[in-house]
Amino acid sequence: MISDNLREVRQEIQNSCALVGRKEDSVTLIAVTKTVDSEKTKQVVQAGILDCAENRAEKFLEKKQELADFPQITWHFIGNLQRRKVKLVINEIDYFHALDSLKLAAEIQKRAEHVIKCFVEVNVSGEESKQGITPAELSGFIEELKAFDRIQVVGLMTMAPADSTKEQQHEIFRTLRQLQEKVRECHLSYAPCTELSMGMSNDFSVAIQEGATFIRVGTALVKDM
Template sequence: MGIEQNIEEIRKRMAAACARSDRRAEEVALVAVSKTKPAEMIEAAAAAGQTLFGESYVQEFTAKQEEVRSAVTWHFIGGLQGNKVKYLRGRVSMIHSVDRLSLAQEIDRQWGILGEPLDILLQANIGGETSKSGTSSDEELFRLAREVSTLPNLRVRGLMTLPPYEEDPEQVRPYFRRLRELAEEIETLALPGVEMRELSMGMSHDFEVAIEEGATLVRVGSAIFGEREKK
């Protein structure tokens, strides 16, 4: 199938997952993960009605963004070094992968130059995998939420996680459920500038389970564009 048909199929599966969990389809947004994919593929997805795209590599993204002519929205979803934040300034509407105070402070500084706030998500490494970014414990996540709440140019809008890969999506369900529970716990802290509106979780092979557990942003790449190039 082509990109248009793939997007249509994914949206049908998303709607079915919402129906199974008594949620409205409008509660869940599809983030088309376009890292390593050329601008022409993004244009094809945009022509099919997809407007939200996720990128993971700063240099690739900044070059590609200038090639895309369609009116689309960009989220940065990959690991981020502090010295690369300046290249994203004003180019993305959300960063999903904030996992440490120093990174949050640099994002705050760069968006302060613009004089406008940025929506961010805090990344939690629930699976405890050393190969993945994210806070390594509940206490670290809560501390980060408290610290970031003091930064004037950031708005924490929820949490993100990349759980361990499992062939059977049911094996990943507990990680998605735990992220939702952590968001509920953070919400009770009533921190200024912190609202748990978004849960970014679920990818091509497990997004339906993620939706059933409360995902509001599902990051789907290969099911739309095909297997990605190794980078």
């Protein structure tokens, strides 16, 4: 049951926050609903999770339409967004978690009808299979984004390798936090960079301990549904 799963996740969030002296409400729980249908997504929302994430344009649009009776949902788009599909989804979402190139930024600028809240994706671990800019590229990339007035960099995003140890997870998430702090300290109007999107079902506890403000949880919430 989603209610049981949610209880377990919220307890782990509470425990993780307590370990480092954070308040539980400093963490936004995003339900990654990409693997379940609209009916099960509706159950997630009815259980009290109002932030939902999808990663495929067509499926997202279909699901949003089917859940039109729940306008309170905050929609997050995670994962790679092909430039040719930007026009389909960019004005339908509240947050985009995978900005990783100037070409994509230019397409968002072209298609957006309002300012889009974006997370810059940083490939901290260096995995070849992962999208994202390198830590060394971040400063220059942020500077280049100044030209796009319909993009607001609200924070940074990363993922730890699926087979990473807790020690490696701590290092990866700590590195992203340090990068985020450097950008935030620049006090850029277009890149306040106050948020950290990191941590999934298998590592969100570590991510919270390292400062995550948005965690993206799928399996731990929708298992056995």
